[in-house]
Amino acid sequence: MNSEAKAEYASLYLHFPFCESKCHYCDFYSIGREKTAASDASTFEKALIKEIELRGKSGVFATTLETIFLGGGTPSMTPPDSMARIFAELFKYTALKPDDGTEWTMEANPSSIELDQFKQYRALGINRVSMGVQSLKNDHLSILGRVHDESHALRALDTVFNAGFTNVSTDLLCGVPGQSLDDLRSHMEKLTSFPITHLSIYLLTLPPHHKMYKDLPNDEEQLKHLLLIDEFMREKGFRHYEISNFARNNLRARHNLVYWQGGSYLAFGPSAHSYSSSERKRFKNYSSLHKYARTLSEESKLPIEWEESLTTDQLELEKWMLAIRLDEGFPKHWLATDAQKKKAEMLIKEGLLTQAALNDHSINTASERIRATPKGFALSDAIIKTLA
Numbered sequence: 272m273n274s275e276a277k278a279e280y281a282s283l284y285l286h287f288p289f290c291e292s293k294c295h296y297c298d299f300y301s302i303g304r305e306k307t308a309a310s311d312a313s314t315f316e317k318a319l320i321k322e323i324e325l326r327g328k329s330g331v332f333a334t335t336l337e338t339i340f341l342g343g344g345t346p347s348m349t350p351p352d353s354m355a356r357i358f359a360e361l362f363k364y365t366a367l368k369p370d371d372g373t374e375w376t377m378e379a380n381p382s383s384i385e386l387d388q389f390k391q392y393r394a395l396g397i398n399r400v401s402m403g404v405q406s407l408k409n410d411h412l413s414i415l416g417r418v419h420d421e422s423h424a425l426r427a428l429d430t431v432f433n434a435g436f437t438n439v440s441t442d443l444l445c446g447v448p449g450q451s452l453d454d455l456r457s458h459m460e461k462l463t464s465f466p467i468t469h470l471s472i473y474l475l476t477l478p479p480h481h482k483m484y485k486d487l488p489n490d491e492e493q494l495k496h497l498l499l500i501d502e503f504m505r506e507k508g509f510r511h512y513e514i515s516n517f518a519r520n521n522l523r524a525r526h527n528l529v530y531w532q533g534g535s536y537l538a539f540g541p542s543a544h545s546y547s548s549s550e551r552k553r554f555k556n557y558s559s560l561h562k563y564a565r566t567l568s569e570e571s572k573l574p575i576e577w578e579e580s581l582t583t584d585q586l587e588l589e590k591w592m593l594a595i596r597l598d599e600g601f602p603k604h605w606l607a608t609d610a611q612k613k614k615a616e617m618l619i620k621e622g623l624l625t626q627a628a629l630n631d632h633s634i635n636t637a638s639e640r641i642r643a644t645p646k647g648f649a650l651s652d653a654i655i656k657t658l659a
């Protein structure tokens with residue numbers, strides 16, 4: 272692949288595939304503890320190190336990394352000594368050092384958060400934690416198949432701060448069957464009483480054949496959830512900078528911004544997806560741990576299952592999808608045809624788009640830009656269908 276010849280990747284994603292148990296709504300590649308063999312963790316570590324080595328030797332890493340994201344799965348189940356061996360491989364091919372300005376995020380779940388272990392992660396260089404809380408109501412946590420309860424989640428959040436992390440994000444779900452607006456308000460109140468810098472709130476989505484699908488709230492109720500979240504979080508001083516994401520003190524998720532701004536990223540681990548913006552190409556690793564590990568460790572080959580070059584039409588659609596999801600919106604001149612201009616005017620009248628500048632003066636959003644309103648964020652699919 273030509274992308275191997277260029278040092279274009281300043282953002283890396285590492286996928287850790289193990290979890291305590293499989294949540295009922297999860298469609299990420301992850302393996303619950305009950306299905307994990309004793310040797311799987313070391314098989315994974317060796318394969319991941321090999322993948323970093325193959326990529327590192329081909330010269331694709333930028334010398335200075337902007338962002339690293341350890342996702343999964345549950346990376347916080349990985350012992351710090353194993354994490355240290357993985358990072359040591361990255362240090363060989365980049366100028367990466369702890370606290371050199373790289374945003375270095377680890378996803379964590381409340382079930383695997385210990386003070387000593389988190390102090391060690393911090394010392395290794397990880398400087399941002401994204402914790403999967405999802406709900407603070409025990410019966411909802413149990414419907415979702417989560418292994419923690421409310422008190423566990425709040426204690427875990429305390430532990431993360433006590434371990435020295437100051438840039439901490441939490442994840443919540445909305446649109447959970449039986450979840451009321453008061454439930455959501457109470458969850459956000461409790462989480463924002465901690466000095467969290469960021470909150471991601473995703474609408475629970477399930478395929479039609481899922482046993483909980485029939486219990487999901489209807490479109491009208493979902494809209495109420497999303498508008499309440501926007502209002503509450505903005506009152507708490509967070510910027511609603513992306514459809515599902517809120518940041519305090521402008522500490523937006525830099526790694527995710529690379530995805531949302533169409534930048535290049537290289538992803539490691541089973542099922543991981545990468546993107547080369549210079550080649551407009553996406554590629555994906557095998558989603559089976561054993562196939563992934565065999566390809567690397569026995570065949571010394573990259574574990575790529577498929578790659579695709581994006582067509583002009585796909586790129587055009589992607590351009591609109593990315594522009595609508597961020598509060599910075601898009602420049603007016605993107606509305607190239609009279610038909611597009613008319614459609615945009617209609618969306619402005621319906622309150623889904625606005626030309627008003629953002630209130631935050633630190634951001635350059637001249638009025639020559641058009642952006643989604645909170646209602647537009649909630650109904651972004653409709654905007655994209657109309658404009659793209």
Ligand code: SF4
Nearest residue numbers: 290293294297343344
């Ligand atoms: S903890 Fe996250 S990755 Fe693991 S099963 Fe649950 S939702 Fe999936």
